[in-house]
Amino acid sequence: MATTRTLFDQELAELKSGVIRMGSMVEQAIAESMRALVDRNNALAKEVIARDQEVNELHRQLRERAFMIMATQQPVARDLRLIVSFQHMVLELERMGDHAVGIARAALRLNDLPQLKPYIDLPRMAEITESQVHEILGAVIEADQDRARAIAERDDDVDVLYHKIWDELVGFMVQDPANVQRAAILLFLAKDLERIADRVTNIAEDVVFLHTGRIVELS
Amino acid sequence: MTWANMQADVAAPTTHEAEIEIKLDARHVNFFYGDFQALQDASLAVQARKITALIGPSGCGKTTFLRIFNRMHDLTPGTRATGEVLLDGHNVLSPDIDVINLRRQVGMLFQRANPFPKSIYDNVAYGPHILGWSKQQISEIVEESLKDTGLWEEVKDRLQRSALNLSGGQQQRLCLARALAVKPEVILMDEPASALDPIATLRIEELMQELKKRYTIVIVTHNMQQSARVSDFTAFMLMNERRAGEVIEFGPTDDIFNRPKDSRTEDYITGRFG
Numbered sequence A: 001m002a003t004t005r006t007l008f009d010q011e012l013a014e015l016k017s018g019v020i021r022m023g024s025m026v027e028q029a030i031a032e033s034m035r036a037l038v039d040r041n042n043a044l045a046k047e048v049i050a051r052d053q054e055v056n057e058l059h060r061q062l063r064e065r066a067f068m069i070m071a072t073q074q075p076v077a078r079d080l081r082l083i084v085s086f087q088h089m090v091l092e093l094e095r096m097g098d099h100a101v102g103i104a105r106a107a108l109r110l111n112d113l114p115q116l117k118p119y120i121d122l123p124r125m126a127e128i129t130e131s132q133v134h135e136i137l138g139a140v141i142e143a144d145q146d147r148a149r150a151i152a153e154r155d156d157d158v159d160v161l162y163h164k165i166w167d168e169l170v171g172f173m174v175q176d177p178a179n180v181q182r183a184a185i186l187l188f189l190a191k192d193l194e195r196i197a198d199r200v201t202n203i204a205e206d207v208v209f210l211h212t213g214r215i216v217e218l219s
Numbered sequence B: 001m002t003w004a005n006m007q008a009d010v011a012a013p014t015t016h017e018a019e020i021e022i023k024l025d026a027r028h029v030n031f032f033y034g035d036f037q038a039l040q041d042a043s044l045a046v047q048a049r050k051i052t053a054l055i056g057p058s059g060c061g062k063t064t065f066l067r068i069f070n071r072m073h074d075l076t077p078g079t080r081a082t083g084e085v086l087l088d089g090h091n092v093l094s095p096d097i098d099v100i101n102l103r104r105q106v107g108m109l110f111q112r113a114n115p116f117p118k119s120i121y122d123n124v125a126y127g128p129h130i131l132g133w134s135k136q137q138i139s140e141i142v143e144e145s146l147k148d149t150g151l152w153e154e155v156k157d158r159l160q161r162s163a164l165n166l167s168g169g170q171q172q173r174l175c176l177a178r179a180l181a182v183k184p185e186v187i188l189m190d191e192p193a194s195a196l197d198p199i200a201t202l203r204i205e206e207l208m209q210e211l212k213k214r215y216t217i218v219i220v221t222h223n224m225q226q227s228a229r230v231s232d233f234t235a236f237m238l239m240n241e242r243r244a245g246e247v248i249e250f251g252p253t254d255d256i257f258n259r260p261k262d263s264r265t266e267d268y269i270t271g272r273f274g
Helices: A004-040 A042-073 A078-113 A121-142 A147-151 A155-175 A176-214 B002-010 B062-068 B100-103 B120-130 B135-148 B168-180 B200-209 B224-230 B253-258 B263-269
Strands: B021-032 B038-047 B051-055 B079-087 B106-109 B184-189 B218-219 B231-240 B245-252
Touching: A004 A042, A004 A078, A042 A078, A042 A176, A042 B224, A078 A176, A078 B253, A078 B263, A121 A147, A121 A155, A121 A176, A121 B038, A147 A155, A147 A176, A155 A176, A176 B038, B002 B051, B021 B062, B021 B218, B038 B051, B038 B218, B038 B231, B051 B062, B051 B224, B051 B263, B062 B245, B100 B106, B106 B168, B120 B135, B120 B168, B135 B168, B168 B200, B200 B218, B200 B224, B224 B253, B231 B253, B231 B263, B245 B253, B245 B263
Parallel strands: B038 B245, B051 B218, B051 B231, B106 B184, B184 B218
Antiparallel strands: B021 B038, B021 B079, B231 B245
């Protein structure tokens, strides 16, 4: 059947493209915050912190836009699911941006101190998390619920690494009180990564909802 | 869609199958205006004390379908209906049915309020008077019907004034009171709020929620938001390639508006039907 809601479809497409743009900004922020830590690059960490304002502004604009579409177009069924999902996704992405800022701030503090240990598991954890963020954006673009479910399953790998890092850092603290400050900062940093992976799962649930109209728990 | 399928769809979300009471059961109904078939193989199981909405584009046969339920089509020469419409198990399409009694059991509210050019009181008393009820009974039923439609407080001091002086929304509620006065079991509503302003529309919708505790309601509406707001079940109808109306999908309103199974339903409710 012919499409008769050209303007509405255009608005939805623009909203979707805004969500993907925001996702790309957050993906970049996460990658750069980790690079700022590993490369001990304070300038990059400060850039990540400053650019979060752009993420927040885009979040505000997309929320406003979604609200306007709901108020003026009275969407139902798949259209309503799309807008509600996008609203939730941008909220999750905004929080992921905040976690990237958390990592960048941790990097700034750690970069001024001697390195506690070589970073091995943290970059591995970040690698999985970053790829999850990248791939979930692909699943959003394709509205691919199978892919979303598969991505959410990888949250377990992140959790395993998080617990391993936790145990190791607590060991450092026990070993020498002088380690406590750096280990505590690294713990918070690891927690930021772990939460990003959790939020990827939340977005995966949105993709399933978009497709099926059912609210599911994937974690 | 078969009747058995519809039953399953209707039964699943809210009620145990054993508790479902089907008040009006249209089975494989065909309808003809002369040689032209307006309705093809339409089936619909209407649950008692629920609101069932018929939606679909103009010309899809929803009003035709509704009017078959109390044989209003008899008033149009050259029309013919086949299939079965069971009201509590009795086929209303049967030639030996008492049509006057049927229309008492299955009342109707039309798109435009059509009060008689009589007093408010006489409008409501009209049906009971024809049925030969006593003055005392009529007086009681007039008050009860006007109370049921929320009109009593507004008109109790001017019952002998002309009904034509009431506002559009009040006239529509008066017509509803007139339908209720003869103690129907089913109320058919053909776009009852399409000529009303938003406030009067909400009044009618609120009234429907009250009335469904005692009556079975079938409503035809072009307003999909209204269908989503007020109905428990929704049937989506569409004209087929031979221009005859068909029931495309029927189920709980929540499913029809959130997770329709048929892509044609989704196209229609999301406004992509062209």
